[in-house]
Amino acid sequence: MPKITGNEIRPGFILDHDGGLWSAVKVDIVKPGKGGAFAQVELRNLRSGSKLNERFRSADKVERVTLEQKDQQFLYEQDGKLVFMDAESFEQIEIPAALLGERRPFLQDGMTAVVQYYDEEPLSAQLPAKVTCVVASTEPVVNGQTASKSFKPATLDNGVRIMVPPFIGQDEAIIVNTETMEYSERA
Template identity: 45%
Template sequence: MKINAGEIRVGMLIEYKNDLWQVLKTQHVKPGKGGAFAQVEMKSVNKNTKLNERFRSSENVEKASLDETNFNYLYDDEQNYFFMDPKTFEQTEIKKEIIGEKGKLLTENLEVTVSFYNEKPISVELPNQVTCKIKNTDAALKGQTVSSSYKPAVLENGLSVQVPPFIEAGDNIIVDTRNLEYVKKI
């Protein structure tokens, strides 16, 4: 689908120079002399390289069309995570590099959205919030106020997050999957 260069937004996937690119940053510039343009920083989905490109506002770029499907997480091995389509019970495997650090937040039967490009999985979208259990945490220092201080805590899945001083080992908390931050205690 063709879009105008002025419509490029962060997070968008575009087809450019025979590759698939994810937009990291975009800045629309209207200089005093000459035409307006969009300065776009992109990362290649396949090659993991970055590119800074300048598109004139009159230019058109090809927005990638993705197929999104809901899957349930099943299990993982050394290289892959395995998911199942709840409607067809068809299984698919996705390489651990695609999901990255957020793969540690996957729990059995967690529903995720997988984006496919040309029938190849390119990204996995987790729910915005997941429940995790605190494995261990440092002791709170006396005299610290709750609003200004956080302490490090390690979750049972191995991830480290900053939590308020009243959180103890064994507590269940909600973590935001987009930025891996503490939301609230359950």
């Protein structure tokens, strides 16, 4: 595995640190008035989900891990586990639903997700960037509200509450960005 210096860490990097696999969530480069610069990194453990704030100086070396990525089809959820199937070998794997966190409701039956592996161990799943959902309920349009850029709350068919533009009505299909969990466009 390649070693990188502390100032080369970027969000999304997977690091082998303190005997565990950690994903860099947020990286701030701090340049104090006195002393050398350092990277303040917020890390999330890929196995337990715990968070850690760590300070890396530019002289510190850390191992960057490259995960194998495979496209897998989501089949069903059972006992808090998500069951995926490999499209080539038809092998089924289970991933804890907690790994998706707040994005779990956007996972739909038959959807293809990218599952990341480390030595044959599935660690995480990435959903497609945009997902089509149906607005289950929202407030009616108020005349004159469209003059300025305003939003109104809406509940989607998967139970998630997001803000949508005033012209979106109930039972309309919309596209939601799964990274930011925000309205993107009409479907």
